[in-house]
Amino acid sequence: MALDPRVRKKLIRVLGSDYVKDDPITCYSYRCDGLTLHPAEPQAVLYPADRDQLVAAVRILSEQGISFLPRGAGTGLSGGAVPREGSVLIEMVRFRAIGPIDPVNRTIEVEPGVVNLHVSHAAQPHGLYFVPDPSSQKACSVGGNVGENSGGPHTLKYGVTVNHVVGLEVVLPDGEVVELGGPAWTTPGPDLLSLFIGSEGTLGIVTKIICRLTPLPERVHTMLAVFGSVREACESVSAIIRAGIVPAALEMIDRIVIQAIEQTIGAGFPTDAEAVLIVELEDLREGLDAEAEQIETILRANGAVDVRQAADEAERALIWRARKEAFGALGSISPSFYTQDGVIPRSALPRVLERILAIGAAHGLTIANVFHAGDGNLHPLILYNSRDPAEIEATHQAGREILETCLAEGGSLSGEHGIGLEKSHLMDGAFDEVSLNHMKQVRAVFNPRELLNPGKIFPQPGRCGELKGRPGDAAAQLRAKSGIRV
C-alpha cells in the first residue's frame, strides 16, 4: 500500500521530497514499536521539520480522510506507535530543540523528539533533573513519555510524567494548535493538560513540552537486599511502607532475571538468590544513615539473608545499569519475551506473584519478574519461542490471565506502558460501559472522525475478519484465536 499520487505530491510540496517516504523498505521497517506481537505497516512515513510543516501535513491528511499517528522513539511496549489500518506514520524525530531552562521557575521547554535522558543532561548544570526515568530513558522521547504517561523506578516517590509536565503545545487532528497549561503550573477549568498526558496519541500531536524540573538529591543511598524467596521480598516491601518510609525507589528482581543479568552485565548479584530488592533512599546529608539502618533491620526481619550498601557512585551505577538493562539481558536466555504491565495494590504482592508463577507453570511457560515493587507495578516477562505457534498462543493466554488477576485484585491494566492495541480487548473487563462510553465521547471531542491513531485503547467491535498478515502467518492465526485483533 502506497500513497495516492496526488496526496504524495501535496505532502512533498509541504515537507520536501526527502521527508515523504512510502517505499516498501521504509514502510516495513516501521511495522512495529517495542511491541513486536502485532505488526502492521504504514502506507507512508512523514518527517516534518517543525510545527508549521506538521500542521500543513495534518491538514492535507485530514482533508483526504487519511488516518495518521505520531511516533517518538518507538520504544513503547503496548503498540501505541503501530499504524493500524494503513495509517500514515508521522515521525517526530526532527523535533529536537532543547531549552531554554528557567532555573527559578524550574522549567525547561523541549520538543517532543528530545531523548528523555538529554533533558536531565541539559538541566544538570543548574542542579536540576527531569524525574521520569523509564528503563528506555537513553532512547525514548519526551513526546512518547507524554503520550504514555511514563513512569520509572522513581515513580514511587515522585509520580509519573503527568506530575512533571506543566505545559504542552498540541496540534489537533484537524490541524488546529492549542496550548495547554503553561509555566504557572496551574490549569483552571476542565484539566485538558492532564487529559492529554497519557492519551496515547489519540487526542492530538504534541509539538512542545514544558517540563517541570526537580533539584538533584544531595545524597543517594542504594542498597541491595538478597532473599531466599520471592514471598519474603514482597512482604519486605509492605513492611518498609508500613514503617512510614518513602524510598525513592523500591524494585524487585527475581532469580531468572538475576541469572540473565549475571550472564550479560555481571553486576555481582548472587545467582543463588530467589529475589533481590533494590532500595534507594535520597535526601539530606546526615539523616540518611539512620533511615538506611532502619530499612536494613526491616529487611533482615523479613528474611533477607544479606543486605549490601552501595559503597560509592560506581557501585550504585552498576546496580541501576543491571536493573535498567534487565530486559535486554533476558535475550541471553530466551529467543523472545513478552513484557506485561499490570498494577495491583502493593499489599497484594505476595499472593499475586505466586499466582503469576502458577499461571506460567500451567501453560508450561517460564515467567520472569523485574518490577516496581513499591508501586505494585508488575512487569512479568513471559519467555517464549516466537517460532513455536503453540507457545505464542500460550503466551497470549498467560498474559491475559495475569492481567485478569490484577483486575480481580482491584488493580489496573497498565501502570506505565499504556493500553495501545495490546490490551484494548481487555478494557471491557476493566471499566464499566458508562465509563468507557464517556471516555470515547471525550476522545471524540478532539478526534471526532478517529483519523488520529485509530483502533487504539478501546475494544474494536467485530473486526476479526480484517486480520492482517501473510497467508499462513502462524502468529496472525493465533492472534485470531486468542481474540487479539490486529
Place this chain on the structure above:
Amino acid sequence: MALDPRVRKKLIRVLGSDYVKDDPITCYSYRCDGLTLHPAEPQAVLYPADRDQLVAAVRILSEQGISFLPRGAGTGLSGGAVPREGSVLIEMVRFRAIGPIDPVNRTIEVEPGVVNLHVSHAAQPHGLYFVPDPSSQKACSVGGNVGENSGGPHTLKYGVTVNHVVGLEVVLPDGEVVELGGPAWTTPGPDLLSLFIGSEGTLGIVTKIICRLTPLPERVHTMLAVFGSVREACESVSAIIRAGIVPAALEMIDRIVIQAIEQTIGAGFPTDAEAVLIVELEDLREGLDAEAEQIETILRANGAVDVRQAADEAERALIWRARKEAFGALGSISPSFYTQDGVIPRSALPRVLERILAIGAAHGLTIANVFHAGDGNLHPLILYNSRDPAEIEATHQAGREILETCLAEGGSLSGEHGIGLEKSHLMDGAFDEVSLNHMKQVRAVFNPRELLNPGKIFPQPGRCGELKGRPGDAAAQLRAKSGIRV
C-alpha cells in the same frame, strides 16, 4: 421561587419531608458561599442521606429539566456553590463516613461531606495524613476540595488535591454512577479522574473519595524571616528556590495583614516589618539543621533583618494559626474584603507585587497580601466597604486588573479557588477560543443539558438582561456596570 408541588412530592417520597426544604429562610441562607459578592437563591435545598437517595433525587430533577448543584461546606471563594438560575442546591452534609484506612496501600475512603482536617485525624494513629491543607481545613469538605482541586501552604512540596486522590465514585447528571481510578493509583485510558478533580461541580457529584495518605514528617522546622520591604521578601523566595532547596512551605505575609494578626491573634509578629516569610522545612532527623542554616544565610543576604526559628511545636502552631486565620483577622481592620487568587511564575513576584500596590493606589483602595509565595500563588485581599457603591465598583475593577496582570506575566486566573461564577467573564482572556470550545465540549460529554451547576467557569453570552437582585440593589447595579453577571 419555590418547588413545583408535584416535584416536591416526588422528592419528599425519596428523601423524607425533613430533607426537602424550599421555605424562604432556608433559601435565603444558602444564597452565597465564601464569595459574597454575587448572591443568588436556590429554589430548594435537598439533604440526601446516601448515594441511592442522591441518585433518585438527581433522576427526578433531571427528568423535570430542573438544574441543580452540590454544596460542601460552602467555604469556596469563587462562587462554585452559588445556585445560578434558581437551581436546586444539594447539600452533601450527610455524607460523613470515614474509613476504612489501608496503611500498607496508604489510602482512606471517605464520603464527600467529611471535613478535610478529620481525614488527617483519622489517619494519625497510622503515622499518616492527608496533605491538602487550605486555610479553611477546619471547615471545608473533602468533596469541595475535589471540586476545586484545593491547595494550601504545603502545595509547594506536595502538589494539590489531584495529587492526593486516587479514586472517586461519581453520580452523573443523568443519575448514572461511575467509578474513576481506584486503589491501584493508576488510570489507563483517557484520565477521567484528573478531569473530574477541579471541574468545580460541573461534570458530576462525587459520592466517595479514595484519598492518598502521606507519612507524617519525622521532624519539622519552621522559621519566620522579617523584612523591611516586600521586594526583598519576594527576592528571597527566588533565591531559596534557585539554591535547589524545596521547602515544605514558603508563605508571605505583608504589613497590613501582620497588623491585623497582631490585633486579633497576637502571634508576636513584628508590627513594624513590611513583610514576613514563613519557611518550613521537614525531613529526616539530622539533616534539617544544616539546611535551616543555609536558608537563614540566604534570607539575610537578601535583606532579612531578623530570622526566628520556632523553638518548639507550640511556637510553630502559633505561626501557622496566624497564617491560616489571617483572612479572618482582616475583619478587625476592614468591614469587607475581596480575596483574589491569581498565579504567576515565581520569578515575577517582585514586580507583580509592586504592580498590585500600584493598582490599589490608583483606585484609592488598600490591598493586603498573604499568599503562597513559593508557588507564585497570590492572594491579594482588596479591602472595601460593602455599603459604598463606588468602593464596590473600584474593587471589581482592581480585581480584574490584578488578574489581567497575572495573565500578562504568563500566569493563570486561579491557583486553588477555581473560576466559578467569579471569574468566568475573564476566561476569554485566559484561553484561546479553540481551547475554550474543547473544554465546553468535554463538559457536554458529562453534562449535556447543563442541568448540573449551570453558568459556571465559562463566559455567559448575552445574559446582562437577566440580572437578579432587589430593585435598587447597589451591588447588582454595579455588577452590571463592571461586566460581572449574576
